[in-house]
Amino acid sequence: MILCIGNILNLTELETTIAKLEMAEFVDGKATAGWHARQVKHNTQLPQSSPALASVRNIIDAALQRHALFQMAVRPYIVRPVTISRYEIGMSYGTHVDNALMYDPLMRSDVSMTLFLSNPTTYEGGELIIESTQGEVAFKLPAGSAIVYPSSTLHRVETVTQGVRLAAVTWIQSLVRDPQQREILFDLDTARQTLFEASGKTPVFDLISKSHANLLRQWTEF
Ligand SMILES: O=C(O)CCC(=O)C(=O)O
Numbered sequence: 001m002i003l004c005i006g007n008i009l010n011l012t013e014l015e016t017t018i019a020k021l022e023m024a025e026f027v028d029g030k031a032t033a034g035w036h037a038r039q040v041k042h043n044t045q046l047p048q049s050s051p052a053l054a055s056v057r058n059i060i061d062a063a064l065q066r067h068a069l070f071q072m073a074v075r076p077y078i079v080r081p082v083t084i085s086r087y088e089i090g091m092s093y094g095t096h097v098d099n100a101l102m103y104d105p106l107m108r109s110d111v112s113m114t115l116f117l118s119n120p121t122t123y124e125g126g127e128l129i130i131e132s133t134q135g136e137v138a139f140k141l142p143a144g145s146a147i148v149y150p151s152s153t154l155h156r157v158e159t160v161t162q163g164v165r166l167a168a169v170t171w172i173q174s175l176v177r178d179p180q181q182r183e184i185l186f187d188l189d190t191a192r193q194t195l196f197e198a199s200g201k202t203p204v205f206d207l208i209s210k211s212h213a214n215l216l217r218q219w220t221e222f
């Protein structure tokens with residue numbers, strides 16, 4: 001399931017984040033790419049040593065933790081601290097698959113996330129393109145919105161031809177490893193919540209809740 005989630009950051013958080021990043025120094029992003037992705041990665045990133053990194057990470061971590069839709073769709077077990085990337089004119093990230101295993105902390109990447117930080121009218125290009133069996137799909141979301149997609153996909157970032165694209169990216173090990181199972185749980189959860197809002201705690205609501213809870217019991221791993 002590929003899902004776009006609006007308003008991960010509120011306006012104040014977005015403005016604080018952008019203000020910190022505008023003053024920060026970025027370094028070549030190749031250092032943190034796998035050996036094959038390195039060949040196609042042409043961007044810059046906020047280094048570990050950056051004074052801005054910890055506070056920006058705190059803002060984004062807190063926003064992800066409180067966001068009910070993100071929690072429901074992703075079922076996070078481990079969320080990596082975000083990487084902040086900056087693409088200037090001419091920069092891109094060619095087709096690659098994300099590393100399956102990541103270290104410090106050791107985790108499996110199940111879900112990849114891009115949180116768009118720049119207003120899309122301020123830069124040209126820079127779409128995140130995800131390959132699917134239906135073909136390629138391009139995403140360029142409003143600032144503060146995120147896309148979550150299976151880490152198993154091939155994807156790329158188109159060349160930025162005007163302006164600057166700032167984004168936060170991270171990877172999540174989900175409690176539910178299988179994307180199809182995650183989608184079933186997400187649909188059931190959405191259905192039971194809609195039912196609850198419409199008609200309260202009816203016997204039908206209880207039955208769907210029971211199935212949802214029992215599938216969650218069968219499919220979670222940690
Ligand atoms: O910036 C993006 O939208 C995605 C970046 C990416 O694919 C990666 O860092 O592995």
Ligand SMILES: [Fe+2]
Pocket residue numbers: 096097098112155
């Ligand atoms: Fe990637």
